[in-house]
Amino acid sequence: DAGVTQSPTHLIKTRGQHVTLRCSPISGHKSVSWYQQVLGQGPQFIFQYYEKEERGRGNFPDRFSARQFPNYSSELNVNALLLGDSALYLCASRRTGISGNEKLFFGSGTQLSVL
Amino acid sequence: DAKTTQPPSMDCAEGRAANLPCNHSTISGNEYVYWYRQIHSQGPQYIIHGLKNNETNEMASLIITEDRKSSTLILPHATLRDTAVYYCIVRVSSGTYKYIFGTGTRLKVLA
Numbered sequence: 001d002a003g004v005t006q007s008p009t010h011l012i013k014t015r016g017q018h019v020t021l022r023c024s025p026i027s028g029h030k031s032v033s034w035y036q037q038v039l040g041q042g043p044q045f046i047f048q049y050y051e052k053e054e055r056g057r058g059n060f061p062d063r064f065s066a067r068q069f070p071n072y073s074s075e076l077n078v079n080a081l082l083l084g085d086s087a088l089y090l091c092a093s094r095r096t097g098i099s100g101n102e103k104l105f106f107g108s109g110t111q112l113s114v115l
Numbered sequence: 116d117a118k119t120t121q122p123p124s125m126d127c128a129e130g131r132a133a134n135l136p137c138n139h140s141t142i143s144g145n146e147y148v149y150w151y152r153q154i155h156s157q158g159p160q161y162i163i164h165g166l167k168n169n170e171t172n173e174m175a176s177l178i179i180t181e182d183r184k185s186s187t188l189i190l191p192h193a194t195l196r197d198t199a200v201y202y203c204i205v206r207v208s209s210g211t212y213k214y215i216f217g218t219g220t221r222l223k224v225l226a
Binding site: 004031033035037040041042043044045048050055056058088090092094102103104105106107108109111 | 149156157158202211212217218
């Protein structure tokens with residue numbers, strides 16, 4: 001079975017532009033989360049979506065938005081890019097409904113560079 | 116803010132057990148501890164998780180202290196391919212399903 005897939009793998013943008021990152025969860029997984037990982041730090045939570053609804057949001061500005069589609073894939077959008085948005089953006093999916101035994105499966109990420 | 120504290124780096128000889136400590140003194144009673152590792156900026160890879168009992172799987176063992184304020188990940192026979200950053204994570208239990216990552220331990224397995 002395919003794992004979590006993210007596209008593109010690498011992206012270069014300039015300040016002020018916007019970007020859309022895409023994620024396809026593992027088949028059967030209905031929850032998708034997004035994390036930002038700045039070089040040298042651990043990933044930071046941005047959003048969680050379940051059944052197409054936002055279920056949680058981290059401490060990120062309104063320039064960051066996301067959505068989940070009926071097929072459970074997801075997009076992360078970032079507007080008005082800043083140099084500090086340069087990071088590895090990770091998508092993770094989860095199979096819900098098994099209390100206590102749930103875990104996130106991460107994709108390989110999208111490396112975003114803002115110049 | 117991170118709910119876990121880990122040493123920034125550790126070395127381990129190939130073939131020996133690697134014991135990676137983690138402090139999570141503010142963990143709540145129903146919050147799980149998860150361990151992941153990350154190699155060369157790939158996505159984090161799941162290793163093991165637990166609530167209060169010790170756990171073992173094909174990759175590692177997780178030892179959680181009785182007061183749950185700390186835990187240790189044990190890789191029984193470290194290989195060069197185990198060189199990675201290891202994250203000890205507390206999973207938030209209320210509402211949003213999210214992981215709070217710390218800065219991790221960079222484990223280097225030496226030949």
